Amino acid sequence: MLFINEAxxxxxxxxxxxxxxxxxxxxxxYIYSIAEDDFYNINIKDAFKVVLNNxxxxxxxxxxxxxxxxxxxxEMQSEEYNHVLALMVYSLAVRIPTLKNVKINDENMTDxxxxxxxxxxxEKGAENYKDMIAETxxxxxYLVRKGKKLQPFTADWYKTYIYTYVPELAENTNKNIYLxxxxxxxxxxxxxxxxxxxxxxMTEYTADNLSEVEGK
Amino acid sequence: MDNxxxxxxxYDNTNFYKIELSRTLLHFTEFDFTYFWEQCIExxxxxxxxxxxxxxIVSGAKTVVGRAHPYIExxxxxxxxxxxxxxIVEYICHSERIGxxxxxxxxxxxxxxxxxxIFRRISEYKANRAMNRWTSIVRLQEYAKNKMNxxxxxxxxxxxxxxxxxxxxKEYFDLALSVAANELGCPGxxxxxxxLCTPSTLPNAAFVVGKxxxxxxxxxxxxLAEGSDLSAMEKRDCSKIRDQLAxxxxxxxxxxxxxxxxxxxxALESFRETPAELYYPDSxxxxxxxxxxxxxxxxxxxRKCENCGRFFTALDDNTRCDRVNSSGKTCxxxxxxxxxxxxxxxxxxxxxxxxxxxxxxAETANAAPISPVSSVxxxxxxxxxxxxxxxxxxxxxxxxxxxxxxxxxxxxxxNEFKEWSQYLSNMKRNLKIGEATLKQYxxxxxxxxxxxxxxxxxxxxxxxxxxxxKPFDMINxxxxxxxxxxxxTPVEAxxxxxxxxxxxxxxxxxxxxxxxxxxxxxxxxxxxxxQVEGTVVSSDNVKVKPFTPQAFDTVFDAMQAGTGDGxxxxxxxKKEKPVEIKKPKWERISREDAFKDKDEE
Numbered sequence: 001m002l003f004i005n006e007a008x009x010x011x012x013x014x015x016x017x018x019x020x021x022x023x024x025x026x027x028x029x030y031i032y033s034i035a036e037d038d039f040y041n042i043n044i045k046d047a048f049k050v051v052l053n054n055x056x057x058x059x060x061x062x063x064x065x066x067x068x069x070x071x072x073x074x075e076m077q078s079e080e081y082n083h084v085l086a087l088m089v090y091s092l093a094v095r096i097p098t099l100k101n102v103k104i105n106d107e108n109m110t111d112x113x114x115x116x117x118x119x120x121x122x123e124k125g126a127e128n129y130k131d132m133i134a135e136t137x138x139x140x141x142y143l144v145r146k147g148k149k150l151q152p153f154t155a156d157w158y159k160t161y162i163y164t165y166v167p168e169l170a171e172n173t174n175k176n177i178y179l180x181x182x183x184x185x186x187x188x189x190x191x192x193x194x195x196x197x198x199x200x201x202m203t204e205y206t207a208d209n210l211s212e213v214e215g216k
Numbered sequence: 217m218d219n220x221x222x223x224x225x226x227y228d229n230t231n232f233y234k235i236e237l238s239r240t241l242l243h244f245t246e247f248d249f250t251y252f253w254e255q256c257i258e259x260x261x262x263x264x265x266x267x268x269x270x271x272x273i274v275s276g277a278k279t280v281v282g283r284a285h286p287y288i289e290x291x292x293x294x295x296x297x298x299x300x301x302x303x304i305v306e307y308i309c310h311s312e313r314i315g316x317x318x319x320x321x322x323x324x325x326x327x328x329x330x331x332x333x334i335f336r337r338i339s340e341y342k343a344n345r346a347m348n349r350w351t352s353i354v355r356l357q358e359y360a361k362n363k364m365n366x367x368x369x370x371x372x373x374x375x376x377x378x379x380x381x382x383x384x385x386k387e388y389f390d391l392a393l394s395v396a397a398n399e400l401g402c403p404g405x406x407x408x409x410x411x412l413c414t415p416s417t418l419p420n421a422a423f424v425v426g427k428x429x430x431x432x433x434x435x436x437x438x439x440l441a442e443g444s445d446l447s448a449m450e451k452r453d454c455s456k457i458r459d460q461l462a463x464x465x466x467x468x469x470x471x472x473x474x475x476x477x478x479x480x481x482x483a484l485e486s487f488r489e490t491p492a493e494l495y496y497p498d499s500x501x502x503x504x505x506x507x508x509x510x511x512x513x514x515x516x517x518x519r520k521c522e523n524c525g526r527f528f529t530a531l532d533d534n535t536r537c538d539r540v541n542s543s544g545k546t547c548x549x550x551x552x553x554x555x556x557x558x559x560x561x562x563x564x565x566x567x568x569x570x571x572x573x574x575x576x577x578a579e580t581a582n583a584a585p586i587s588p589v590s591s592v593x594x595x596x597x598x599x600x601x602x603x604x605x606x607x608x609x610x611x612x613x614x615x616x617x618x619x620x621x622x623x624x625x626x627x628x629x630x631n632e633f634k635e636w637s638q639y640l641s642n643m644k645r646n647l648k649i650g651e652a653t654l655k656q657y658x659x660x661x662x663x664x665x666x667x668x669x670x671x672x673x674x675x676x677x678x679x680x681x682x683x684x685x686k687p688f689d690m691i692n693x694x695x696x697x698x699x700x701x702x703x704x705t706p707v708e709a710x711x712x713x714x715x716x717x718x719x720x721x722x723x724x725x726x727x728x729x730x731x732x733x734x735x736x737x738x739x740x741x742x743x744x745x746x747q748v749e750g751t752v753v754s755s756d757n758v759k760v761k762p763f764t765p766q767a768f769d770t771v772f773d774a775m776q777a778g779t780g781d782g783x784x785x786x787x788x789x790k791k792e793k794p795v796e797i798k799k800p801k802w803e804r805i806s807r808e809d810a811f812k813d814k815d816e817e
Contacts, residue, residue: 041343053324063332064339 001107001206009205010113014120016201017096019056020194021089021126024186026068027051028084030061031182033072035175042066044182051186052193075168075175084161086127091157092194093121094133097141098150102199104206111141132161153191155183219514224495224503225413226290230424232491233286237516238529240286241507245361246526247284249354251634252277254621256303256350263304267328274300284353287503295349301337302350308334316341353500360504363389364527367508368518373535379515386512390505405455408502415490425490428483435475439468523547603647603654609661613640616664620671627675628667636664 003009027047034042042064054060070077096118099109109117118137135151143150159180162169169176220237255277263269277300282289288296308319316338326332340346367385370377377385397407415425422429433440446461454461474480497503511517519530521537524547528537536547543550617637624633643660646652 038343041345043342046339046342049321050324057325063326063335065336065343065345 001104001109001113001202003205005205006113009202010117010120012205013117013198013201014124016056016198017092017117017121017194018089018124018126019058020190020197021085021092022058023051023055023060024088024092024190025085026058027061027186028179028183029068029073029076030064030066031186032076032175032179033066033068035178036072038066039174039178047182048186048189052189055190055193055197075166078166078168080165081169083127083129083165084158086125087129087132087157087161089121089124089126090128091133091135091153092191093118093126094135094137094140095150095153095191096121097137097144098195099198099202100141100144102195102202104199104203107206109202114141130161130165132157153187155180155187158183158187220516222495222506222510223491223493224287224290224497224506225418225420225424226287226294226497227419228294229290230420230426231290232494233290235286235503235507235510237507237511237514238518241360241364241504241511242518242527242529244285244504245357245364247357249281249284249357252280253303255280256300257307259300260304260307263330267330269300269330269333277303281353285500285503287497287500288353298333298337298346299349299353301333302348305334305337306348306350356500356504359501363504363508364518367512368527369520373520373522377517382517383512386508408497408499408505410498410502410506411496413494413496414492415487415494418494418496425486428486431475431479431482432469435472436469443468521547523551601650603650603652603657605644605647605654605657609654609658612661613644613664616661616668619668620664623671623675626678627671627673636667640664 031047034044034047046064047061050060050064075081096114099114099117100111102108115137134157140150162180169179220239221234222237223232223234225232255273259269259273259277262273278292278296281296281299282292292299305316305319308314309316320335320338320342323331323335323338326335337346341348363386366389367382368377394404394407397404415421418424444464446464475483495506497506517530518527519535520526521528521539522535524537524539524541526537526539528539534548536551538546538548540546541550545553617640620628620633620636624630628636639660643652643657647654647657
């Protein structure tokens with residue numbers, strides 16, 4: 001795919017993926033804070049709408065009046081839970097080969113471009129901590145090339161990690177069950193929305209001229 | 217101690233505010249929110265262009281709304297801090313005919329701080345963290361008016377109500393609300409309430425009486441530093457364990473001895489500055505209800521003015537208020553003058569035509585001053601045909617309004633503009649009820665044209681405009697109350713009584729004389745508001761009607777609401793048959809004559 005400025009495009013797309021990961025990570029924290037104080041006040045549907053409409057806005061749920069602090073998210077303050085961020089970004093990074101299917105002006109990203117994008121994301125802090133995520137970049141690339149269906153983007157690895165390494169969140173409390181239930185639904189929808197956002201970014205970076213972008 | 221003033225405190229504010237019983241209520245019910253509304257729309261329009269709310273307009277609008285009620289003033293930086301956004305949200309929903317949900321979805325990915333502010337505010341509504349304060353104020357104004365009417369209004373003007381009746385009416389009104397809330401499943405504890413406190417028992421007493429609190433803290437700081445943390449209770453329902461919490465706190469100071477004399481004197485001085493009794497209302501409705509309650513308790517009642525129909529504080533037996541009306545006089549003074557002039561005229565005129573008046577009437581006229589207004593029954597006002605205003609003329613008026621509105625404080629004084637716009641709205645209303653003619657309206661618009669030109673010129677020169685000559689009608693208008701058909705003349709009074717034709721003619725002549733006399737008086741005393749002949753400035757139209765947003769129970773209702781044509785906020789007028797006062801005919805006819813026509817049929 002021909003970008004106006006390839007280096008900038010790769011960096012920009014990597015940023016989008018990183019922001020997506022951070023947004024997902026923060027969304028889980030904000031949702032956890034709902035269970036603390038606003039269980040009956042905030043409609044969970046609204047929370048979904050806000051997150052999925054602002055996929056790269058990492059603090060979009062603040063608009064709903066939610067706040068993350070040591071009181072509302074006390075169970076998420078552990079060192080182990082902090083690795084979830086790197087894992088979330090990694091889970092999105094391994095799906096980069098699926099961008100091969102995105103065509104803009106009858107062009108798609110080359111394998112080299114996709115690999116560079118993956119590296120850029122990994123350089124920015126993505127990590128498969130304790131090999132929690134079974135998928136790999138190469139495996140996804142292979143499946144895409146063969147035209148086979150990929151595993152759906154689910155919260156399975158997240159739940160496994162929590163049950164294994166974050167005992168505070170593994171307890172059967174109202175808050176924890178609420179969190180895991182939300183994670184199932186959010187993960188399922190999140191990746192498709194992020195792909196849509198990346199597609200828009202790609203269109204932006206491949207535009208013939210800037211006025212076309214501005215017009216958009 | 218003055219019983220007519222009470223003080224109150226509010227959450228998150230260390231100042232005390234006062235309620236002047238009956239005055240505060242009257243002020244609130246008659247407060248005109250139009251200027252605030254216009255400021256908010258202005259702020260919204262600017263924010264659409266710039267992406268953020270102009271802070272100068274926002275703070276100006278908040279100051280204006282704070283004047284409506286001391287409770288709003290007290291909470292203007294806390295509960296009412298977002299009132300301008302609330303007003304804008306209401307305006308957008310109303311003008312674009314959309315529900316809150318749709319507006320929220322529109323702003324879900326905010327592009328600028330303005331959209332973000334709207335999104336946040338609607339999110340707060342959705343999460344029950346806030347309500348639309350603007351619509352709440354408008355509703356509460358209506359609530360206060362209705363309650364006032366319910367308690368103090370009487371079927372017959374001037375009738376006095378007993379203390380028990382007034383209390384019963386107030387209690388009945390409050391109970392009706394409680395019953396409705398109860399039936400709807402709303403717990404009584406969730407409804408607004410007022411606490412009676414002293415400065416030291418206020419929820420924020422430690423900050424209200426700060427100096428003394430500091431000295432107390434110094435005495436117990438060591439014990440308190442090691443005390444258990446009760447801050448987690450803030451978020452929980454503690455209604456069942458209040459005593460336990462209080463005793464937990466008390467356990468740290470129970471060993472307290474009386475402080476030394478210097479410290480005690482210091483405390484004494486501090487407490488002397490604060491009121492002994494303080495109310496702590498938790499909402500505007502609670503503050504309004506508190507005022508009603510204290511009015512009833514202190515026997516401070518209201519009465520409807522016989523002249524203008526507005527409520528006033530009944531300090532004596534007078535049935536007319538001390539408000540200055542369009543004639544430049546108070547209703548009370550106007551009435552007194554009318555009585556005086558009728559008495560004088562009756563004394564000078566009646567003896568000459570006394571032969572035609574029956575013996576009893578003549579005796580009354582000579583012996584004692586006539587008190588016609590209180591004894592004479594006021595005939596109902598005549599209903600006239602409305603005047604149809606051509607669209608061009610309406611457009612012209614709108615253009616003039618816009619032209620002058622743009623230049624408020626830039627060529628035309630704000631008060632002068634208000635006066636002018638009030639006059640315009642009065643004129644429009646009078647046209648609707650047939651009290652003014654199209655010619656008068658056009659004359660007024662011609663005058664307004666000249667005024668607009670002068671204002672435009674003045675705004676260019678950055679001065680205020682030169683005086684513009686007002687049309688003859690505007691200066692020489694008679695008493696506006698006359699035009700409304702409110703005033704009573706002996707002609708109208710006589711129509712209600714059975715009198716001979718000669719007597720009728722004579723009284724009519726007397727009435728003409730009185731009218732002429734009062735017109736002379738009106739010319740000599742230059743009125744504040746220019747009046748066109750036939751313009752009625754009654755209680756209703758003196759006040760510029762504020763915008764009343766439509767209230768919907770559901771979003772569906774809001775969507776279903778039909779398109780208005782600008783008159784939707786006016787109450788539907790009852791079509792009554794015009795009552796004509798005819799000159800009585802006293803010809804006697806026989807029974808045969810009377811039924812002749814029917815028999816022929």
